[in-house]
Amino acid sequence: MSPAIRFAPLAxxxxxIIALIWRLATPVDTNVPSKLEGKPVPTFxxxxxxxxxxxxxxxxxxxxxxxxxxxxxSWCVPCIGxxxxxxxxxxxxxxxxxxxxxxRPEDIAxxxxxxxxxxxxxxxxxxxxVQIALGSSGVPESFIVDGTGIxxxxxxxxxxxxxxxxxxxxxxxAR
Amino acid sequence: MRRAxxxxxxxxxxxxxxxxxxxxxYWANRQLPDPAQEAKAxxxxxxxxxxxxxxxxxxxSDAELAGDMRDLVRRRIAAGENPPAIRAWLVQRYGTWIxxxxxxxxxxxxxxxxxxxxxxxxxxxxxxxxxxxxxx
Numbered sequence: 394m395s396p397a398i399r400f401a402p403l404a405x406x407x408x409x410i411i412a413l414i415w416r417l418a419t420p421v422d423t424n425v426p427s428k429l430e431g432k433p434v435p436t437f438x439x440x441x442x443x444x445x446x447x448x449x450x451x452x453x454x455x456x457x458x459x460x461x462x463x464x465x466x467s468w469c470v471p472c473i474g475x476x477x478x479x480x481x482x483x484x485x486x487x488x489x490x491x492x493x494x495x496x497r498p499e500d501i502a503x504x505x506x507x508x509x510x511x512x513x514x515x516x517x518x519x520x521x522x523v524q525i526a527l528g529s530s531g532v533p534e535s536f537i538v539d540g541t542g543i544x545x546x547x548x549x550x551x552x553x554x555x556x557x558x559x560x561x562x563x564x565x566x567a568r
Numbered sequence: 569m570r571r572a573x574x575x576x577x578x579x580x581x582x583x584x585x586x587x588x589x590x591x592x593x594y595w596a597n598r599q600l601p602d603p604a605q606e607a608k609a610x611x612x613x614x615x616x617x618x619x620x621x622x623x624x625x626x627x628x629s630d631a632e633l634a635g636d637m638r639d640l641v642r643r644r645i646a647a648g649e650n651p652p653a654i655r656a657w658l659v660q661r662y663g664t665w666i667x668x669x670x671x672x673x674x675x676x677x678x679x680x681x682x683x684x685x686x687x688x689x690x691x692x693x694x695x696x697x698x699x700x701x702x703x704x
Contacts, residue, residue, distance in 0.1 A: 425619055428663050468588045495588035495632060520593040521636035528661030530619035530633070 424549045427528030427536075434462075434542050435526040439516025442493040443501050449490055449516030455542030459567035461487050461560070462536045463512070464524055466494045467504035469532040475551035479511035482557060487564050491515035494524050494532055535560075539567035587632055595642035596635030602646075609642045612651040615668045616641070616658065625668065 429435070438450040447453075454460050463479060465472040479489050491512035493501050501515065518524055527536060529547075537546040537560070545567045552560060600606040613627035620631035626638055644654050658666045670676045 423622060425662055425665055428661055466588060495590045495636075497589055500589060519590060520639055521633055522640065524633075525637060525640060525658075526661070530662070 425530045426549065427544075427547045429528045429544050430547055432544060434536075434538055434544055435523075437516075437523045437526060439492065439518055439523060442491070442496065442515040442517035443498045443505075445502075446512065447514040449492065449514045451542065453490070453514060454538045455540065457540040458488065459540055459545070459564050460490050460538045461564065462490045462492060462538055464492045464494060464518075464527070464529050464532055464534045464536075466496050466532045467500040468496070471551040472533045473504075473508050475533050475553075476508040476511060478552050478554055478557060480509050481554070482552075482560060483511040485557075485561060487561070488513055492518050492523055494518050494521055537563050537567050592632070592635045593639035595639040595646075597638075598642075600642050600646055605645050606642075608651055609638075609645045612645075612654060613638055613641055616655070617666050617668055619662070619666075 434451055434454055436451045439448055441448040454462070461479075461482065463475075465475070483489050489511045491514065493515055496517065496519070498517075505512075516523070527544075529536075531549075533551050535548040535552055536544050537548075539545050546563045548556070548560070600609060610627065614625045616626045616637065618624045618626050618629035618631055618634040618637075620633050621629045624634075626634040626641070641654060645651070655667055655669070664671055664673065670679050
């Protein structure tokens with residue numbers, strides 16, 4: 394047996410170990426981005442999530458001005474921190490719409506009373522149907538929809554204070 | 569002691585807070601009355617990937633979103649839609665990521681070629697063996 398063949402298993406083992414270390418050091422991105430960026434918002438018509446606010450449907454989005462559609466839930470912990478940032482965005486002129494996933498009116502009302510309320514309208518998506526139709530895979534997620542109803546940007550995870558300038562720029566671009 | 573156990577149990581139950589208070593969707597854990605339709609739905613659900621527990625199919629996953637997706641699959645099949653159309657609808661939204669069924673796209677070529685390559689390597693090794701033996 395030539396030395397090259399004799400050491401082949403050891404070399405393979407080393408390659409394998411290096412591959413494992415590399416994957417541990419740079420983990421896979423587990424986010425699943427929606428393929429609907431650049432495409433029209435799917436047609437939907439959600440009932441109002443709380444009696445004091447309007448319902449949300451596709452026709453509320455294609456109104457000539459951009460909207461930020463925030464998918465949230467009262468049972469979602471990162472959503473609590475995001476509300477403050479959404480309020481900041483609202484103060485800077487961004488229209489924020491809500492889709493409450495698998496939620497109850499009393500829980501949403503309590504969530505808004507406790508954490509703040511940036512939403513124009515909130516639609517209730519009790520069986521995640523609109524969430525799935527949008528290609529969203531969790532809460533919170535946000536979509537920037539332009540005035541003609543085209544999805545321009547999807548944000549996976551909570552919008553942090555550091556993301557505000559970027560979001561404002563994207564909303565400006567969608568105008 | 570008892571208090572400690574209760575506190576430990578409460579800590580262990582923390583993931584419950586990450587779920588909603590709503591019951592599962594109607595068709596999430598219920599079979600369709602028509603066995604043929606249910607079989608179609610089951611076969612499709614086993615090939616759709618859960619967005620939450622990303623190694624599991626929606627048939628296996630206990631995640632709420634997987635339940636809602638099972639509801640979606642069964643509802644559409646009961647309405648007469650065929651499985652490839654439902655899969656295509658989901659792929660349109662989440663990409664081929666959502667489907668476990670291998671496609672013909674270039675990224676999947678190694679998957680199709682690997683068995684052939686392995687067979688060829690095996691044939692080569694066996695040939696060498698036979699030749700070496702014949703020489704002895």
